[in-house]
Each structure stands twice: as structure tokens, then as C-alpha cells.
Amino acid sequence: MAGYKSIWVFLEQNEGVLEEVSLEVLGKASELASKVGAEVTGILLGHNVKRLADEAIKRGAESIILADSPVLENYMTETYTEVIAGLVKERNPDAFIFGATNNGVDLAGRLAVRLGAGLIAHVVELELEEETGLLLGSVPGFGGSILAVCKCVKGRPQMVTVRPGIFRALPPDESRKGRIEEVQVRLKPEDIKTRIVEKKVGKAIDISKAEKVVIGGVGTGGDLSLIKRLAELIGGEVGVTRPLSDQGIAPRDIMVGATGVGLSSKLAIVAGVSGAAHFLSGIDKVENVIAINTDPDANIFNHADYCVVGDLFKIMPELIKRIESLKG
Numbered sequence: 469m470a471g472y473k474s475i476w477v478f479l480e481q482n483e484g485v486l487e488e489v490s491l492e493v494l495g496k497a498s499e500l501a502s503k504v505g506a507e508v509t510g511i512l513l514g515h516n517v518k519r520l521a522d523e524a525i526k527r528g529a530e531s532i533i534l535a536d537s538p539v540l541e542n543y544m545t546e547t548y549t550e551v552i553a554g555l556v557k558e559r560n561p562d563a564f565i566f567g568a569t570n571n572g573v574d575l576a577g578r579l580a581v582r583l584g585a586g587l588i589a590h591v592v593e594l595e596l597e598e599e600t601g602l603l604l605g606s607v608p609g610f611g612g613s614i615l616a617v618c619k620c621v622k623g624r625p626q627m628v629t630v631r632p633g634i635f636r637a638l639p640p641d642e643s644r645k646g647r648i649e650e651v652q653v654r655l656k657p658e659d660i661k662t663r664i665v666e667k668k669v670g671k672a673i674d675i676s677k678a679e680k681v682v683i684g685g686v687g688t689g690g691d692l693s694l695i696k697r698l699a700e701l702i703g704g705e706v707g708v709t710r711p712l713s714d715q716g717i718a719p720r721d722i723m724v725g726a727t728g729v730g731l732s733s734k735l736a737i738v739a740g741v742s743g744a745a746h747f748l749s750g751i752d753k754v755e756n757v758i759a760i761n762t763d764p765d766a767n768i769f770n771h772a773d774y775c776v777v778g779d780l781f782k783i784m785p786e787l788i789k790r791i792e793s794l795k796g
């Protein structure tokens with residue numbers, strides 16, 4: 469433990485706004501650093517983002533390394549890896565923590581390979597091992613049925629990505645002061661192999677807090693019209709299982725399960741879904757589950773409050789007709 473000098477946190481920003489998970493990670497890093505007498509350093513890349521450095525200091529960073537350049541305005545694996553790998557090699561931080569956003573996991577993975585460092589991905593708990601001071605990251609596995617505790621035995625820095633929403637960000641402390649060190653960026657636009665031609669931001673759908681969700685699986689054959697109509701009638705949202713999202717039939721935002729969204733709804737109507745472990749962890753907090761499946765032995769029936777054995781293409785139109793007539 470005496471060996472710890474610095475814990476780095478990647479401060480991810482998007483169009484000049486810090487990602488909430490970066491602030492959450494800062495909060496956790498401050499707690500860990502205080503136990504080992506290390507300094508928490510925020511790593512901030514972007515263009516015209518100096519004010520975000522001040523914000524991060526108020527939220528727990530003691531120092532910031534800032535790389536500000538037009539070539540870093542938008543996240544790109546190539547440019548961010550190049551700049552950050554150079555900094556790590558020069559300064560040897562003991563640990564480096566990232567939020568597990570799309571960009572965070574992309575960057576952490578690339579950096580870990582570049583640096584020959586170990587990486588614990590998607591942790592939901594982070595502690596220090598008493599005897600060694602190594603970071604212990606807990607990662608859910610097998611559909612959430614186990615928690616694997618991992619540590620980086622070889623390679624430095626110890627790298628970790630943290631799931632969003634797990635740790636608490638510190639409230640802003642206006643009186644906190646910290647060092648901001650601006651480093652030179654030597655990358656030139658002509659050195660970069662990729663170029664952003666167009667940026668399109670889709671509208672995100674959050675079904676995690678919906679009261680009612682109608683979920684379609686492979687049994688729908690990819691035809692979600694009945695699922696959508698029923699959801700509309702009961703004032704609910706639409707969800708899908710992973711194969712439908714992997715096939716591009718539905719967006720990833722509405723994929724339910726261990727690698728998708730966890731629901732906390734009052735009602736989920738689940739049609740044409742077998743009930744694989746990875747899916748089930750997405751509905752284990754739902755109060756009432758109604759399952760429709762042709763197979764009486766489908767595992768989903770072991771996790772449903774109401775079991776309807778039958779063809780969804782016969783049952784759902786009847787159900788829809790009934791609700792429509794009740795609604796007048």
C-alpha cells in the first residue's frame with residue numbers, strides 16, 4: 469500500500485459536458501486514495517474544456533492533466549489512446565479508472581493492450597485488498613448469478629471500468645483547490661487515420677423505469693407489431709431479447725437482460741421468450757410477469773406469475789381485441 473502515489477480517473481466529456489459516471493468514479497477514487505495516501509488525478513481531453521477541470525476539482529480531483537486541442541474535440545480511439553498512453557508511460561500511475569460508457573470501455577481496452585496492463589471490466593464494487601493494496605473489482609457473471617472478484621496481478625497501471633450508477637459522486641465543494649497541468653498535444657490532423665465526417669445523435673429510450681413493458685423474443689419471428697400495439701394499448705414500453713437487438717430488429721436501448729436494461733416495472737408481458745439466465749436477470753425485479761410461450765416446458769414459466777401456453781400470434785390478437793373493446 470505504501471507504494472501508491474496516484475490514482476488516475478478518465479474524465480469523459482461529451483460536447484463540453486462531463487459524463488456523470490466520471491464524477492461517480494472520482495468520488496470512489498477519492499475514497500480509495502485517502503486510504504493509501506495517493507493523489508487523485510483527473511485526465512481530461514478535449515477542446516476548450518478547461519472549465520471542466522475546475523468542476524472535477526470541486527468533485528474530488530486533486531490535480532488535473534489537461535490535453536486541450538482541436539484534434540481532441542471529439543472522442544476517437546486513435547487520438548485519445550495515443551495521448552493517454554504517452555502520459556501513462558511518462559508518469560506511471562498506480563491505478564487508472566474509467567466509467568464503463570461506450571467510449572470508456574473502448575478506450576480502456578485499447579490502452580490496456582497498448583500498455584500491457586491488466587483490466588477489470590464493468591465492476592460493480594471496488595475495494596482494496598488488505599494484504600497487498602491491490603484493487604479488487606467485483607464483476608457480475610453468468611447472468612448475475614455470481615460475482616467474480618478480480619485483481620490485476622501483472623502489469624501497471626491497474627485498470628478498471630466501472631458501471632454507471634454504482635458509486636456516488638461527491639457534492640461540489642466550491643472551496644476545493646487543485647493543480648491543473650496543461651500538456652502539449654503534438655498530434656497533427658494529418659497524422660490521424662480516421663476522420664469524423666458526420667455526427668448523428670439518436671434519441672435514447674430509457675425503459676428501465678417504465679411501469680409496464682411488453683417484451684418480444686425470438687418467438688415473434690422479428691415481427692414486433694403485436695408487441696408494439698399491446699404496449700401502446702396498456703400505456704407501456706416495448707422491450708426485446710438480445711437476439712432481436714443483435715439482428716438489428718430493435719435498438720440496443722430496449723434490450724432487456726444482463727447485458728441490457730434491468731427493469732423495475734409493475735408488469736412485464738413476455739412473449740416468445742425462452743427465459744435464458746442472461747435475460748432473466750433483466751426481469752427479476754418486475755412485480756408481475758405474464759409469459760406467453762408455445763412450449764409448456766419453457767424456463768420462462770418458472771419465473772412468471774401468469775403462464776399462458778400457446779401461440780402468441782393467436783393469443784395476442786385476442787388480448788388486443790379484448791382490451792380495445794373494453795376501452796371502447
Ligand SMILES: Cc1cc2nc3c(=O)[nH]c(=O)nc-3n(C[C@H](O)[C@H](O)[C@H](O)COP(=O)(O)OP(=O)(O)OC[C@H]3O[C@@H](n4cnc5c(N)ncnc54)[C@H](O)[C@@H]3O)c2cc1C
Binds near residue numbers: 711725747
Ligand atoms: C454473455 C451473454 C450475455 C447475454 N445477455 C443477454 C441479455 O442481456 N438479454 C437477453 O435477452 N439475452 C442475452 N443473452 C442471450 C441469451 O442467452 C439467450 O440466447 C436469449 O435471451 C434468447 O432469446 P429468446 O428467448 O428471445 O430466444 P429463444 O431462446 O430462441 O426462445 C424463443 C422462445 O419462443 C418460443 N416461441 C416460438 N414461437 C412461438 C410462438 N409463436 N408463440 C409463443 N412462443 C413461441 C419458443 O418456444 C422459445 O421458448 C446473452 C448471452 C450471452 C452469452
